[in-house]
Amino acid sequence: MTLAQNDLDELKAVAHAVADAARVETLKSFRRADLVTRSKSEAFDPVTEADRAAEAAMRAILAERRPEDAILGEEHGSRAGTSGLTWVLDPIDGTRGYISGTPTWGVLIALSDEGGPRLGIIDQPYIGERFYGGPDGATFDGPHGSGALAVRETTALSEATVFTTFPEVGTPDEGAAFARVAAKARLTRYGCDCYAYALLAAGQIDLVIEAGLQAYDIQAPIAVIEAAGGIVTDWAGGPAHRGGTALAAATPELHAAALAILQGAL
Template structure:
């Protein structure tokens, strides 16, 4: 992992918050506005993108061009820009565009800065309720309507007492869905459709597990940074690093991670 001094860590954190502030403004310009439409990125299923997705990423990229031109960028809407510093900003301008279109406040903006080994610092920001979760460089905090508080994932409890979340009931392929149900069938409560906000709830100590498949790097790098800073564990379904996406198992602690991992492996 790249070594950074305190001044550079502070600059990276300040830049991340500046990006999140810009994305808040851009996304709220269109949220719950009549007439908002979406294009779809795929023909086989509805994978929406709106003018707000594009505007949010454009504004974040403009800030990075001014403040951190030496860094790379990986964004959902405009792809990869190569840098020279060894650091890459990973941006999801609206994670949960389906929720955004529906008017629910469970979408978010995901921002992280990573080196070759994975994310160093990340933000999960929910603009509408003004709640921002951050993790990395020795920080694990949430700041929102109830003030500022330390993030701490919940301690171990059996899967039979746990709360599990995922975005889509089918999870992924039929095989992946069956693996998810092996975990879900043993949990006390299963909830669907919270997109990135579910990962924030792990860091906040509210839930125990998030299980998903088919993710991209920009879907998961910020949540990894925030959850790990709060004491949680995030891997793929084989227990390996997952900062490039794929099948993701996020857990509040090592004990429930191990219990869920054994069931996912079947």
């Protein structure tokens, strides 16, 4: 689906309003001693009152301004629509970081059609940074001002900085495949959740490799990174917007080098 300029302007305004609403709700509870946290499963999979409140606030904006669009959210599920567009929401990507007080979690907002994300926002409310990507380019706004996003031009894996969120990555085979990539990279770092994707779009790092993702984890990062000139696929080289595995790279050369190693896990 091609977005006309007037439609894009409206949709961007709505996306930013949704991000603004999530900022308010997530900051209310961040670093509060009385934050209520529970686990979604026997294994520690935390969700907080802030996750649910933020998504409810996001959905309220969409109900008012885009009632014809579908919604897919991590906390409140799916709502059908009639427009062919879906808002994909993760109110707090990195809840473990959120409850630990680290400023590396983020709010993810994507607008997608049947082909994948068309625009997206990665927002870090505590730092006050926002990263946008769409058909009209990629931009940032934060403590150092605002401007255009662009991935850096690293082509050699030996010069690359690679991130993943969890050291184990996914299955044992997936973890082993990641380790083979990391062994050839200059620097490997862990954590950051969605913030790592923002750093890639901002030209600070070169690769993000993850597994076990849901659609709401990856669609906004895809939109931002691709608009900044990067590449995002799954570990088979196909579309990543439905979740599963993801390989985000600054350049085609890095993507090809990492992909060749990761495909040994498939």
